[in-house]
Amino acid sequence: MPPTRLLILGSTGSIGTQTLEVVAHLNALHAGGLFHTAFEVVGLAAGRGAALLREQAGRFGVKHLALSEANGNSPSGAIVGPDAAERLVREVECDIVLASIVGSAGLPATLAAVELGRVVALANKETLVAAGALVVPAAHKSGAKLLPVDSEHAAVWQCLQASPGNGPVVPALKEAPAGVKKVTLTASGGPFRTWEKPRVQNATRAEALKHPTWSMGEKVTIDSASLMNKALEIIEAHWLFALPAEMIDAVVHPQSIAHAMVEFDDGSVVAQLAHPDMRGPIQQSLTFPHRVPSLVKPLDIADVATALQFEPPDRDKFPLLDLAGRVIRAQGTSGAILNGANEEAVYAFLRGEIRFGRIAELVIDALDAIAPSPLHALDEAQAADRLARAHVRESLRRAVVRA
Secondary structure, eight states: OOOEEEEEETTTSHHHHHHHHHHHHHHHHHHTTSSSOOEEEEEEEESSOHHHHHHHHHHHTOOEEEESSOOTTOOTTOEESTTHHHHHHHHSOOSEEEEOOOGGGGHHHHHHHHHTTOEEEEOOHHHHHHHHHHHHHHHHHHTOEEEEOSHHHHHHHHHHTTOGGGOSOOSSOSSOOTTEEEEEEEEOOOTTTTSOHHHHHTOOHHHHTOOSSOOOOHHHHHHHHHTHHHHHHHHHHHHHHTOOGGGEEEEEOTTOOEEEEEEETTSOEEEEEOOSOTHHHHHHHHHTTOOOOOSSOOOOHHHHGGGOOOBOOOTTTOGGGGHHHHHHHHOTTHHHHHHHHHHHHHHHHHTTSSOTHHHHHHHHHHHHHSOOOOOOSHHHHHHHHHHHHHHHHHHHHHHHHHO
16 A cells, blocks of 8 residues: 655644654554554644754655744755745645644644645644634535544544444534433643642642643643633534534543543443553544554553542633633634633743733633624634734733733
């Protein structure tokens, strides 16, 4: 068989670097006759990590590169500029696009891949949060598949295969899968699960970045600490699996062993369990519908079963979680408003400009102040994103003036 051609958006980030580990592993399996297909990395896109991008290109023999922020260290021949990733997608033929650029910056390139009918291994949840109303219809029109890389959605995807009446489930779905009563995503609870609310409100940057089970980039780690990450994931699940807000919930599970559960109409609950290792979901998206040995440590049920905990989230301490249902019901540009406000607030916190509790206040204020409008085109989502960011910046400026 010819190799599967893979293009990675965000190759120098956490997901991107782990994807290359998985590719090397799968190619070793192929060389040993244990997997039928080899992978050829045909394109890599990064933000500003020119040195690592060059090293990755040399290691995997990649000719087509993109860098969104130019510098004196940019690889020779690379596409450079804010639209570099989108140009790479449109100019380089491939079979799978692994989309892992953090935040709304990855939206144009991911939408381009969907419009071209590519298989999109989706690790960027903001794409569906901000523009699911564009991306999902585009996928239905082009025939693109949206294969989830987020551990929770990858888990839901696997659980749904347990219902034979649905056949092979390949997102994005056009209608809710038959026989499903409820989908539950798990949340680790982040570093502040056991803290009292006043202490959480004033947590430091260093404290918020100490995730108990996952190793992720700074923005995603802060979102996990505020449970905004779970709100974004609920919205993403709505778009991937055509589920109404009432059928999606979250539960705190500190060990991050069970990643999601699906309850069926007959009362059965199917869960997906694995050690918290993103190389598992990444491999699943690249090899579907096949199962082959992975780099993930095998799970010893007897070793972990007695330690598994599940508890309801504290919605008073983590108010951002409840915004998921509000956005799903509002539709339109509400997701872009939510995402833009959150990104702006999180980066303000990371810069040391606000206390941790102020993130939620700023996001809720933006969602209250800006009325959503219908979403028909990418520029409308981007305009809503800019409006939300401007609102947060103005709120921060007023706070400084008052001080």
